[in-house]
Ligand code: ADP
């Protein structure tokens with residue numbers, strides 16, 4: 010087995026396609042070498058060695074040592090220098106690098122190969138003792154810190170002492186003798202801290218460094234990063250050993266980092282910084298203030314020209330924006346790294362779009378390069394990045410929760426939904442802080458700029474509602490101590506009172522004390538609000554083009570989850586083609602409607618119940634008319650009442666009293682009712698189709714409202730396509746009984762009105778049993794005409810995890826690798842996904858061509874969308890502001 014790959018002198022054993030074995034850095038150093046970019050020679054120890062080490066009881070392959078010896082010899086020949094040689098010593102860097110770039114891995118060691126003798130000889134040879142000892146002290150520091158774990162600060166102290174003694178400010182003002190002295194001090198620190206002498210043999214230094222890189226793969230820091238970024242299935246890290254290029258050789262030397270285009274705005278301009286007479290990470294570490302790359306034109310015009318040519322060459326070769334590192338040694342330029350550059354959402358879109366215009370990449374390729382998070386950044390307000398960074402460095406970070414609703418907001422804190430409404434009416438921007446939210450809080454949430462909860466997960470009530478509105482929201486911030494009585498929230502040693510200002514970043518989950526300016530999205534202004542100024546912006550145009558390209562490729566239809574005409578309008582503007590889920594219960598909380606619902610619940614007789622229900626009919630009908638109108642020509646799936654009835658009843662004494670007064674009954678009646686509806690396990694209790702089975706009047710009223718609205722709209726010329734959906738069935742009989750009622754109700758109205766309206770009756774697939782007998786559910790004349798997989802509940806019931814309580818054990822489950830990610834966010838393909846697939850297959854056996862879609866939160870998750878495309882669904886449905894992301898993901902699933 011081959012474990013080591015060399016590059017240098019214009020040829021290389023590896024290439025850019027070998028990232029898995031050589032890591033990104035190693036693969037690209039090899040690639041750059043073969044395309045004629047100047048790169049110091051070196052070799053890569055493959056990731057297989059790291060993999061071997063951890064699968065063989067922390068031992069290395071027996072052939073490795075000899076192989077490394079062979080490649081050192083090659084490198085020595087290539088560079089014309091030898092390890093430990095006093096005439097011509099070889100110095101190298103040792104660099105980690107996995108297939109995916111990953112902070113948390115071992116930092117780079119530079120100038121390896123130096124010892125007292127070599128440093129002295131080198132200083133004489135190059136006639137620059139200063140540089141020799143500067144390199145040496147850096148090496149002792151890095152080797153001590155990075156390889157042996159000696160606290161970096163211990164070295165820093167010695168350097169500061171030396172500077173103070175010499176009366177200078179900067180490192181590069183120290184003389185050769187002073188630096189020599191620093192080296193001796195550093196060695197003492199090393200010995201004191203490690204209990205060993207500093208290793209003098211280059212090979213010994215190298216072996217120890219290689220080992221340290223391999224070990225850094227499993228540090229908690231690296232593991233945490235991989236988990237957070239969902240990086241799985243990598244063999245390990247590679248180790249790159251590379252001849253040094255010296256940027257610290259004087260005024261004709263230097264080092265820098267650059268992007269081939271602007272990574273924050275995406276403009277096609279060289280962007281970066283460099284430092285004269287410096288080495289390694291000096292630029293990034295902010296030791297001195299670097300110069301903008303464009304100034305190199307005046308300092309070193311020839312080198313600038315060469316670098317700019319390489320910039321164009323690399324971009325052309327890789328076909329994407331690159332992030333490069335380079336060093337200049339006595340006027341000679343060396344490239345030390347290239348990789349695909351990280352970019353903001355705006356830059357991602359701009360670069361992809363520009364490259365299509367430049368004829369560099371296809372539209373499909375452009376679509377692949379933009380991800381959901383990138384698009385999101387274009388759709389939502391953001392906190393001003395530099396103000397946010399400085400607030401965080403000022404210790405104003407209050408807490409970090411789950412990023413449940415994207416965007417950003419700044420406002421005054423309130424603790425009740427009523428206060429949110431009242432303050433908002435006074436023209437204030439408010440941030441609603443709650444332990445959790447319930448349907449009763451929706452008006453307050455609507456009035457708030459952002460909502461924060463201390464409990465709940467990504468599919469909790471607050472999160473779902475916020476996402477459907479595109480509202481900034483952070484949930485599950487468990488370290489917030491909220492005191493409703495005192496109207497304060499405390500965290501991280503800070504207390505925020507009612508009226509205090511908090512800034513919220515819903516894309517990261519961060520909350521910051523004090524005001525941070527936000528900037529709005531021109532895309533939303535242009536697309537949704539029809540703002541003509543916003544429509545003139547480049548970002549608006551790019552967004553539209555990209556969405557059109559996506560629509561040209563995708564096979565899945567993207568619908569939206571919307572409960573109101575307003576949501577429907579936003580979703581249509583963002584490209585939704587129909588409604589996948591309209592939750593009728595949300596309509597019951599608007600305005601005074603809940604009182605009719607409560608009346609219905611209190612009703613003792615069927616008559617009284619019917620009377621209360623009749624009050625709800627006009628409201629529902631009116632909502633449906635609005636929705637049908639917005640969705641002209643597209644299907645609208647409307648779900649019958651789903652939640653347990655107790656959700657509509659007041660939870661506290663005051664609420665009960667108010668209800669008793671309004672209903673004109675004794676409070677004991679209200680209490681008894683609440684008592685009688687109390688369930689130990691409401692999510693598995695009297696809800697969904699079970700409600701309509703026991704109270705068919707509810708189902709009749711809803712069917713009536715839907716069909717009457719459809720007839721009314723159809724008469725005005727709207728093309729209406731109602732799809733009435735029965736929730737939570739487990740047995741086909743449940744569906745059949747209710748479908749019969751719905752069809753009889755609907756047919757009677759249509760016959761009476763004489764309007765040509767066609768409708769479908771289908772069901773939500775959310776109980777595992779239903780997916781397993783799906784052919785019986787869809788089969789026959791009485792069968793379901795469509796399926797919509799409710800993957801929130803399907804996940805909940807398949808795993809048996811309550812989605813509102815998963816937060817209490819999810820971190821541990823992720824930690825112990827029982828779960829790789831929250832199954833409520835990204836579909837569990839193996840289990841829940843299998844049920845979806847099975848349900849589709851069986852369902853279409855029962856009814857050929859059966860329309861199947863998904864309406865859980867997963868409909869807006871790119872990885873899940875890809876899966877749904879694969880199992881042959883007709884559509885996915887997601888909250889309005891996720892529609893563009895779903896359109897993009899649906900296109901990516903095809904490419
Ligand atoms: P990171 O992955 O953190 O960027 P690198 O391995 O790229 O770490 O090393 C950090 C820096 O060290 C590089 O940007 C470069 O400035 C310097 N460096 C690494 N190898 C060499 C080398 N062979 N010659 C000169 N400088 C080097």
Ligand code: MG
Nearest residue numbers: 115116117290
């Ligand atoms: Mg680094």
Ligand code: MG
Nearest residue numbers: 034334345346
């Ligand atoms: Mg680097």
